[in-house]
Amino acid sequence: MLVTLLVLTLLISALFLVRQGMKLVRLPAIWLDRFWSLLFVVLLLPFLPLQAVPFFAGETRGVEQRPQLPGEAQLTEATNMTISDFSVSVTRFDLGWLESGLFVIWLGGIGFGLCLILQSLFKLKTIIAKARAVKDSRLTIVYDACVKELGLKKKPRLLESDSIESPVTCGILRPYLLVPEGLYNLFSTDEIRYMFLHELKHHQLHHPRINAIALLFQTVYWFHPLVWLARKKMVMDRELACDAAVIETIGMRERKAYGRTLLQFIEKKQSHSSLELGVGGTKKQIETRIYSLIHYRSSSKKDTIKGSLIYTLVVLFIVLQTPWLALGEAEEQRYSFDHSNASYEELSSFFADHDGSFVLYSAKENHYFIHNRAGSEQRYSPNSTFKIYSALIGLEEGIVQPDTVLAWDGTAHDYPEWNQQQTLNSAMQYSVNWYFEKIEADMSLNQMMTYINELNYGNKSIEGPTPVWLESSLTISPVEQVELLHRLYRNELPFQGESVTAVKDALLLEQTGETAFYGKTGTGVVNERAVNGWFVGFVETADDTLFFATHLAGDEEATGQSAADITRAILVDKGILTGGLEGNE
Incomplete structure (x- = not known):
């Protein structure tokens, strides 16, 4: 809302400047009178459903639309996948009032x-x-x-x-x-x-x-x-x-x-x-x-030409600024994504009452499959999904090793699994906050900022309360999560291969034949309510590797576990967990 008002104020100010310019070039009064109709257009824009218009939402037309295959989403009963979606509540002053x-x-x-x-x-x-x-x-x-x-x-x-x-x-x-x-x-x-x-x-x-x-x-x-x-x-x-x-x-x-x-x-x-x-x-x-x-x-013919030209240029200027009003939020809280190799799917039936988005990328096809475009570009706190990169940083800095055992300091936590010594694998499996906080505590702010910049991680903000990934200043979009995982898989991040391999091993959830399923949940709990649920990862099949990110937003029950259940339902429905992007060829 603040960004909308700011853009609106700048547009109105621009109209004032143009009006003054029209007076300086001595355009007839009738053009000044007509000019103010543009003010009505500007004032009306915040109330229009601009997100529904592809151009104003930043969408690119001409992209092939691939519909979802018919079929009911089902969770398979036989699975080796074990997910421990542990999280802690963050107390935040409620400005709702x-x-x-x-x-x-x-x-x-x-x-x-x-x-x-x-x-x-x-x-x-x-x-x-x-x-x-x-x-x-x-x-x-x-x-x-x-x-x-x-x-x-x-x-x-x-x-x-x-x-x-x-x-x-x-x-x-x-x-x-x-x-x-x-x-x-x-x-x-x-x-x-x-x-x-x-x-x-x-x-x-x-x-x-x-x-x-x-x-x-x-x-x-x-x-x-x-x-x-x-x-x-x-x-x-x-x-x-x-x-x-x-x-x-x-x-x-x-x-x-x-x-x-x-x-x-x-x-x-x-x-x-x-x-x-x-x-x-x-x-x-x-x-x-x-x-x-x-x-x-x-009034002369020359005045008519000048007035028409100025009017046209101002209209064009307003149109070019309109996407900012469509966003209605700060630039750093949205990711500008090139959708030239993306298809959009309607997967609402999998999300039930959840407000969520799903992004899937096929490395073989170099193609994205996206549900809820706006949500896929919106940035949210990564919560425990950031632990993937926290672990990489810890390994790169030599703070931990894959088989390093970090001692528990005796501080009692809500989850028994946290109240014991941890290795990288157990810390990732049980999403042990203190393990990753210790890694970051042993680093300077400048070191952490260097890694965040090299990763190009989300909005790259680490100025909030620590840990910055737990409902704090650092945010990332589902699309960016997928892009980072792809770079991680291809060893394109600033980490040694051994570190990447160790983290991949820690993310392994399930392996059946030639199909391996990797993932990490993340849950944001604010004032005892789960408001931000993540599940990110990738699936290795016989002939492809597919990267995914599912995000849920809401006032309650937006958990990483729910995101994982939804993700698995979608992947099973598409046939991905049985080897291949079935139905999307």
């Missing part, structure tokens, strides 16, 4: 803004209900002439009211032009014509509808000062556009007379509701409009 509180405040602000809009609407409805049809034939003659002069097919209904001091345009579905009673006693025929032309231009340019949309966006983004400032600028540009349109209609010779008409409204107190568009304005607004009339010049 703060998020909920801010959400309630935001909704409260929207509610208050909607009440103000409804109040304005009620006031306007009351004025219209009390208004009467104009009986002065002189007014209707001037009005009809203005309608004809502008070529309007549908004209607003002309009414007079004693509740207003100057003509106003209003109405979203049914347009009205309201004038004060006794208008001819206050202004000349020419001045009335100028007023009518100005208000009819509001109608012709759809300003009442645009104003209503702007009000709604301002209500939703009531907390954002740039949105308020943007609407203020929008109101000014709207009036300038109408003034310029009137001059285009009446000609340059009547420009001074039109300006004098505007000056008569400087001292008048405007009491229009937010849904009414009047010919007048504040003293500062009238001064700005007069200045614009003094420096007015007619």
Whole structure:
């Protein structure tokens, strides 16, 4: 959410800069007025389901879609696989109440803004209900002439009211032009014509509808000062556009007379509701409009080309920034993956009520099979899956050896298996935290950072509470887990072959004939709730090696054991554990 607001703020700021640039190159006011429609596009983007659009989610089309074969997922009864998914709970200050509180405040602000809009609407409805049809034939003659002069097919209904001091345009579905009673006693025929032309231009340019949309966006983004400032600028540009349109209609010779008409409204107190568009304005607004009339010049073909080019470039810029809004989170918490050699599968039936993702990579085919694209790129705490690399680092630094026995210091742990001396194999099998924490404790922060960088491990952040892999600062995505395992298998990591072999041996879970199954679970428990479950590993078959990563996210039961069960069900269904990527050729 914070990233979304930041990107939104930058986009609005960019619109301000472009608007200023358009003024510097002296583009006609009509282009400034049109320009603000792009603000609505920007403000709407966070509420659109952008992740469902391949481009905005960063997906590449043209990739072959391979559907899952029919069949029920089953767990085989006969298995040698032994998984000990041990984990400890991390205490974390729950900010849920703060998020909920801010959400309630935001909704409260929207509610208050909607009440103000409804109040304005009620006031306007009351004025219209009390208004009467104009009986002065002189007014209707001037009005009809203005309608004809502008070529309007549908004209607003002309009414007079004693509740207003100057003509106003209003109405979203049914347009009205309201004038004060006794208008001819206050202004000349020419001045009335100028007023009518100005208000009819509001109608012709759809300003009442645009104003209503702007009000709604301002209500939703009531907390954002740039949105308020943007609407203020929008109101000014709207009036300038109408003034310029009137001059285009009446000609340059009547420009001074039109300006004098505007000056008569400087001292008048405007009491229009937010849904009414009047010919007048504040003293500062009238001064700005007069200045614009003094420096007015007619629109040219060159202006049209410049305006269209600027408009197009801004649209392109917004489109290019949209993926950041689609992500809605910090860059380091997502992995940008090249999906040119990936297929996407629907495997929800295996996950039941779990929110999860599955990534499978065939070394033989050099192809990825992915369920839940967004989840596969999202980074999460690795938890105990990082112990694969912690063990490699310990072996490389000589802190431990494959047959080294580390003594238990006597500290009582929740799991009896932890309360004893450990070798690399037993520590990996029982996921013994203290064994791997000891490895990292014997290293400097710089040494650990060097290895993290050489591994290119996830977001490469080790600045949080230790251990950094246990619901702390270090995060990694399922796709990255698979890529790292592939590099590990090919001895492409900065470790000696003996170290890699020792860790692979420690990860072996099951071997049947020519098929060997390797894996490591990881469970993140926060405030006694399992919220982050992993199972990563690879399967060696007679003619292929397949690397996988399954991740579960949720408020409970998102455990490594559950991820392992789901993984095995998928691999059995695909025939991988019986040798080969059956059904996916």
